[in-house]
Amino acid sequence: MSSRFSPIPGPVEVSPDTLQAMAKPMIGHRAGDYSDLQGRVTPKLQRLLNTRGDVFLGTCSATGVMEAAIRNLSTKRVLSCTCGAFSERWFEICAANGKAADPLRAEWGKAIRPQMVDEALHHGEYDLVTCVHNETSTGVMNPIEEIAKVVRKYPGVLFAVDSVSAMAGVPIDVDGWGLDVCLAGTQKAFALPPGLTVFSVSAPALERAKSVPNRGAYIDFVEFKSFDQKHQTPTTPAISMIYGLDFQLDRFFTEGLEARYARHRAMAEACRAWARERGFGLYPEPGYESVTLTAVANARNVDITSAKKEMSKRGYSIDDGYGKIKGKTFRIAHMGDCTLPELREVLGLLDEVLKLK
Ligand SMILES: Cc1ncc(COP(=O)(O)O)c(C=O)c1O
Incomplete structure (x- = not known):
């Protein structure tokens, strides 16, 4: 891993x-x-x-x-x-x-x-x-x-x-x-x-x-x-x-398809909870949120472009939104081989960089 x-x-x-x-x-x-x-x-x-x-x-x-x-x-x-x-x-x-x-x-x-x-x-x-x-x-x-x-x-x-x-x-x-x-x-x-x-x-x-x-x-x-x-x-x-x-x-x-899909769901739930607990919204309408990536609505208007630079200094790439919703949203992907602890670590770093905690 x-x-x-x-x-x-x-x-x-x-x-x-x-x-x-x-x-x-x-x-x-x-x-x-x-x-x-x-x-x-x-x-x-x-x-x-x-x-x-x-x-x-x-x-x-x-x-x-x-x-x-x-x-x-x-x-x-x-x-x-x-x-x-x-x-x-x-x-x-x-x-x-x-x-x-x-x-x-x-x-x-x-x-x-x-x-x-x-x-x-x-x-x-x-x-x-x-x-x-x-x-x-x-x-x-x-x-x-x-x-x-x-x-x-x-x-x-x-x-x-x-x-x-x-x-x-x-x-x-x-x-x-x-x-x-x-x-x-x-x-x-x-x-x-x-x-x-x-x-x-x-x-x-x-x-x-x-x-x-x-x-x-x-x-x-x-x-x-x-x-x-x-x-x-x-x-x-x-x-x-x-x-x-x-x-x-x-x-x-080897992981098992059910376990793989459950891992993706668990990461999505953790990411949505992180966003909500910090006062952000979710961009997708309720009930249709992606399981593989979370599009966070930047309700707190944080400077995600500066956060991207700070994360990059720490060796991590993050996304600052796509096309016409750049900055108004940012996307956190949680798909592939990544695990819940790895996602939590990145979210913890985002807390630090965005001074959310
Ligand atoms: C949903 C979706 N469709 C199509 C594409 C285009 O894929 P590619 O750039 O690999 O051709 C992407 C790329 O991110 C995508 O996310």
Whole structure:
């Protein structure tokens, strides 16, 4: 475990033993050793995500697979649910790729409600809905299971979920909820370096992709499926990252998924309590607070930028808010391999730096 945990919402601390697991000699990605590695990792990811469907590995950051989902899955019109900076990205990607799309916006700090999605889908214009699981800019966790229930009422509408800052920190039931794509980069709750994106693709999504022209050259779901049958990827994968992923997944199962999720919940509760006890608020509306990061409302108007500098002198990075809510909020992340005692230590230092105690 790391001894100095910086609570920024990614890239998060990577444990020394994980880094060590990545430092293996290179192997050819068309050789048996590589297929053994991918063949070992895929069932572990299926277990993590509760799916018997396909789970692929994209050598890119999450945005690459977000773009691929748009290119592979929509020929009609995309309904893009947005509630902060990162969920806007999917809407922007639609425009960048010439795909027709409409935003379905919740105010920053608020969650997407299933009824909103139901009303928007009612007129039958859409073939794909995109939504963020955990909006990293605002610390809101959307009710993905309930939203998925609504999307499933509409035949021919697929549901793609950006779970970048949630996956591996909270339970996800890809098959039970009916998610067509669920993706996450590895630099958040997986506690790995950036550069790899894990993504599930359902059978209906794969069928849709087959009929979509111009799916793109780098991440074509149909090609991924074909190469996956040999436990390979279409192009050279980030092999060192996959060694790290294999190691981390074993760590998750050794800890136990339930225990891992309980640890994340305990850290979230401790962080929210810290914020409340010091007279701060929480930025997300009640009931939708993220489990992997706490967006603190800076109700005391403390100088978080100076605090950031002070923390940096002590060797810790902290966040001072994102985009238009910078300074009005600050985010404390608690995801990955970090522990409650490590979080408490950082919160104690923040008390000192902010002169809260
Ligand atoms: C929720 C969410 N979606 C998408 C992204 C974009 O990920 P990347 O920069 O790895 O492409 C991020 C990055 O922080 C994120 O938090």
